[in-house]
Amino acid sequence: MRRTCTLFTVTAAVSLAHAGTFVYAAEDGGNSDSSLSTFDANATWGNYFIAEPGHERIVAVRVALATGFTDAGQPLNLLVYQDPDLDNDPATFSPADAVLVSETDSAAVLTPDGEPAEYAIDPVIVTGGFFVAVNMDALQFEPVFRQDFFEPGDSSWTFYNPVGTPHLDLGSSLFIGNNIDFGTGTWVVRAVGCPPSPACNPADLAEPFGVLDLLDVQVFVAGFVGQDPIADLTGDGVLDLFDLQKFVTSFTSGCP
Numbered sequence: 001m002r003r004t005c006t007l008f009t010v011t012a013a014v015s016l017a018h019a020g021t022f023v024y025a026a027e028d029g030g031n032s033d034s035s036l037s038t039f040d041a042n043a044t045w046g047n048y049f050i051a052e053p054g055h056e057r058i059v060a061v062r063v064a065l066a067t068g069f070t071d072a073g074q075p076l077n078l079l080v081y082q083d084p085d086l087d088n089d090p091a092t093f094s095p096a097d098a099v100l101v102s103e104t105d106s107a108a109v110l111t112p113d114g115e116p117a118e119y120a121i122d123p124v125i126v127t128g129g130f131f132v133a134v135n136m137d138a139l140q141f142e143p144v145f146r147q148d149f150f151e152p153g154d155s156s157w158t159f160y161n162p163v164g165t166p167h168l169d170l171g172s173s174l175f176i177g178n179n180i181d182f183g184t185g186t187w188v189v190r191a192v193g194c195p196p197s198p199a200c201n202p203a204d205l206a207e208p209f210g211v212l213d214l215l216d217v218q219v220f221v222a223g224f225v226g227q228d229p230i231a232d233l234t235g236d237g238v239l240d241l242f243d244l245q246k247f248v249t250s251f252t253s254g255c256p
Contacts, residue, residue: 022055023062024132024191026155027148032114032188034066035145037138044079044159044170045145046133046189048093051126055193058102059123062116063134064188065108068143074108076136078121079168080191083129094178095131095157096171103168108136114146116188125196131170132191137163151186153179158187202233203250212251220247 026047037043061078081098102124109117138144147156160175161167170176179185198209205223206215223231224239231239233246 021059022052022193024049024052024193026190027151027186027188029064029115029148029188031150032064032146032148032185034068034114034143035147035184036066037140037142037144039138039160039175040140040163041138041160041175042135042163042165042167043138043144044133044135044161044168044173045187046079046095046131046157047187048083048095048129048131048155048157049191050129052193054195056125056127057123057194057196057198058121058126058130058132058191059194060118060120060192061104061132061134062118062188062190062192064114064116064146065110066143066146067114069108069110072108072110074136076106076108076134077168078102078104078106078119079131079133079135080121080124080126081131081133081170082126083131093129093155095129095133096173096176098129098131098170100168101126101130114188116190118192123194131157132189133157134189135168146188147179147185148188149185153184153186156180156185156187156189200255201250201253203247204255205230210255212255216251 058080079100080102081095082101083095083098102122104121106119111117156179158177158179159170159173161173167173200210203212203216203220205219220231224243227239231243233243
């Protein structure tokens, strides 16, 4: 059964609610603290994850900035990269050769006590290994990052380039570092994954997905009458009574 995974709010905010989601996190945030920027530079930092079956559509990124970071509204980018080869080395998971598949411009949100803010992004489907990151200009010794120092940091990576010149091609960065190599913890950068289809069940054929209403009925009827494959709910290539029965059953069962 297809499930819904709808953002109730599409702007940056704290603690957005979803249905049917999976949160990719390399830490629990329980022992997190702020960290300074090592350089006066454009910084990209984030975590490497393995796609969870059934939750491959990434719809949001959660980021905790340092508690001392005060520049609310500073431009930042939310980035999702697809790693084409898993590096053939699960011990390192380097995203240096990963390909950018989603880029969303946003602005920094300040949160009390350093909890993550959630930023809606352009949704993207990922498979296998993928890297979720934040890109932002940072001043040297400015508190920018937040990390869990009790986690090893082997999934966390940092990239530095000159201020104002972001290299979204990670492999071309002037500095590439895995956190475990320089003794820091795991970045509080997470991703929200949803089922690949936004529909809640086979009868959920029209926006807004997650709601069964007259628009779904109209789309099904038009498809059925016009012999459109959208009405072939049984997937057997024939539009018949069984498709009608499946639509009625799905529609009356409602969305979870």
